[in-house]
Amino acid sequence: DADVTQTPRNRITKTGKRIMLECSQTKGHDxxxxxxxxxxxxxxxxxxxxxxxxxxxxxxxxxxSVSRQAQAKFSLxxxxxxxxxxxxxxxxxxxxxxxxxRYTQYFGPGTRLTVL
Amino acid sequence: QKEVEQNSGPLSVPEGxxxxxxxxYSDRGSQSFFWYRQYSGKSPELIMSIYSNGDKEDGRFTAQxxxxxxxxxxxxxxxxxxxxxxxxxxxLYSGGGADGLTFGKGTHLIIQx
Numbered sequence: 001d002a003d004v005t006q007t008p009r010n011r012i013t014k015t016g017k018r019i020m021l022e023c024s025q026t027k028g029h030d031x032x033x034x035x036x037x038x039x040x041x042x043x044x045x046x047x048x049x050x051x052x053x054x055x056x057x058x059x060x061x062x063x064x065s066v067s068r069q070a071q072a073k074f075s076l077x078x079x080x081x082x083x084x085x086x087x088x089x090x091x092x093x094x095x096x097x098x099x100x101x102r103y104t105q106y107f108g109p110g111t112r113l114t115v116l
Numbered sequence: 117q118k119e120v121e122q123n124s125g126p127l128s129v130p131e132g133x134x135x136x137x138x139x140x141y142s143d144r145g146s147q148s149f150f151w152y153r154q155y156s157g158k159s160p161e162l163i164m165s166i167y168s169n170g171d172k173e174d175g176r177f178t179a180q181x182x183x184x185x186x187x188x189x190x191x192x193x194x195x196x197x198x199x200x201x202x203x204x205x206x207x208l209y210s211g212g213g214a215d216g217l218t219f220g221k222g223t224h225l226i227i228q229x
Contacts, residue, residue: 033216040124042221043160043204058216090159103148103208105217107159 003027004108006091012114019078021111023091031094032074033105034058034066036087043090049074081115088112118143120207122220130228135192137223139205142186148208149181150217151190153201160204164190195227 004025013019023032034046045058047066055068063085067075078085091108119142129135137151148167152160166172166179166188178191188207192199202224206217 040221043206043217043219045216045218048216088157104162104165105150105206107161110157110159112157 004091004093004106006089006108006111008111009109010112012116013081014116015082017081017115019081019113021076021089021091021113023074023076023108025072025074025091025093025106025108027093027095027106028071029093029095029106030071032068033092033094034064034074034076035090035092036060036085037090037110038087046076078113078115081113083115086113086115118146118207118209118218120205120218120220122203122205122223124221125224126226127223128226128228129195131195131197133195135195135199135225135227137190137192137203137205137225139188139190139220140186141188141205141207141218143207143209143218144183144186146186146207146209149179149188150206150208151177151179151188152204152206152219154204154222155201192225197227197229200225200227 007022030051033048035043037043049055049068052068065077089111092105094105121140151164153163154160164179166181172179176193180189202222204222205220
């Protein structure tokens with residue numbers, strides 16, 4: 001079984017609809033992230049969470065919200081989807097070693113979202 | 117502002133040759149550097165991490181870091197068609213509570229059989 005899973009894997013929706021993307025992990029990591037990827041723009045950080053009570057905005061949080069329901073679950077919501085939110089969305093988790101800089105980030109398989 | 121710059125390519129390299137991928141970053145406080153490989157439509161996969169100046173080798177891959185020049189590179193020796201992918205340079209800047217990787221836009225590498 002995959003360590004980081006995302007549901008749904010593909011979603012087509014209409015402008016103005018509310019959408020939730022879910023992420024679950026079995027790696028036992030405290031840190032979880034949501035990124036979006038657009039052609040020519042690379043990966044950009046939307047939100048990140050250090051633990052259940054610690055949620056932070058990333059580079060492009062406008063139009064998005066998140067919920068950390070448990071250590072293993074981190075959901076991304078689009079309250080009112082718009083076409084320019086069409087993108088590939090990735091969830092990721094990370095460990096952070098006791099020594100500075102020993103860090104690895106693991107990505108889920110991605111959710112392809114299309115907003116019409 | 118944290119920025120990571122890569123040449124988008126495509127970079128075309130003959131099979132068996134050395135592929136050289138380059139990356140520069142803007143934040144001098146950055147401590148950790150990563151190379152991810154991403155096949156089309158798939159998630160990024162970590163292939164190399166480097167934290168200290170100099171070279172780090174892992175199989176056919178060598179990462180090079182020069183913090184003074186704010187420059188990171190990835191060399192792929194004996195390039196194979198399966199190495200054809202987009203390579204993402206990523207930098208971790210942890211400061212002031214910030215976290216998460218800053219990614220370059222990626223270099224599209226094509227290995228020609």
